[in-house]
Amino acid sequence: MIRLFHVPLSPFCRKVRLSLAEKKLEVELVEERYWERDPDFLRRNPAGKVPVLRIDDMILSESAAICEYIEEKHPTPSLMPNDPEGRFEVRRLVSWFDDKFHHDVTSNLLYERVNRKLTKSGYPDSKNVKAGSKAIKYHLDYMAWLLDRRRWLAGDSMTLADFAAAAHLSSLDYISDVDWNRSAVVKDWYAKIKSRPAFRSLLADHVSGFPPPEHYADLDF
Structure with a gap:
């Protein structure tokens, strides 16, 4: 079990x-x-x-x-490349999203707008929200730079790096904090990854007091 x-x-x-x-x-x-x-x-x-x-x-x-x-x-299907260089790049990007993106964006937007209410720890800090809204633009641009050079974030195959990024962005998309019009290549990447069967349970999530936007579960945006 x-x-x-x-x-x-x-x-x-x-x-x-x-x-x-x-x-x-x-x-x-x-x-x-x-x-x-x-x-x-x-x-x-x-x-x-x-x-x-x-x-x-x-x-x-x-x-x-x-x-x-x-x-x-459970190595199949693989979410890590076979070569050391490829595995390094996946781990680097997983760390990027779970550390830098989380610090710059997720903690300033999701945690302020949602977690504070859920944990009854006060009201959103407008300075943090403003900082997160500004920082996400930089991160979306970085993703666009990567995807202009690669099919997926870490290379030619989908990896754990894509799941790390999609995990953060899907959480933020639930509260409409992602400007998908900023980059066509990032929007196409997200549409491709959220169309996978693995994404279905995430798209079915519903948090009491926070209804998702209409586009959240729309595979075609």
Whole structure:
């Protein structure tokens, strides 16, 4: 049995969900309100963070490590290149989105607009929202630069790097914080990746109090 303790709009959880779905691994999703610091959850992960993946009696935490574990245990279909240089580029971009993009954009937009309300920790900080809205333009332009030179973000094949980027952007798209008209090549890339069967459960997510925009689940935008 595979069980994932997650938060629907968490990009880190979404990256793991995409990896599991792409490998066609059945998983039970358990929504975890990690901010409530439930003792049972803290026993699973003392860091108090999601995602946490339970496979039989084994507990796994930290999304990047989880995804690489899934890749090693279930190498087909592959989400990592065979060559060291290709794997380096995938890991570099996964780190880019989970670190820099998350710091510059996700934490300033998604966490301010949604997480503050869910966790009852106050109102959005307008300075942070403004900073996130400005920073996402730079990141979309960087993605466009990559996709002008490659079929996918890390090379000629879809990899975990694409899932990391799509996990963040899909969370932000849920709250209409992505300007898809800024880059045709990025919009085409996202339309291609969100049309995959692995994306279906993400497009079915619904967070109480935050209805998604009409285009969110539209495969043709």
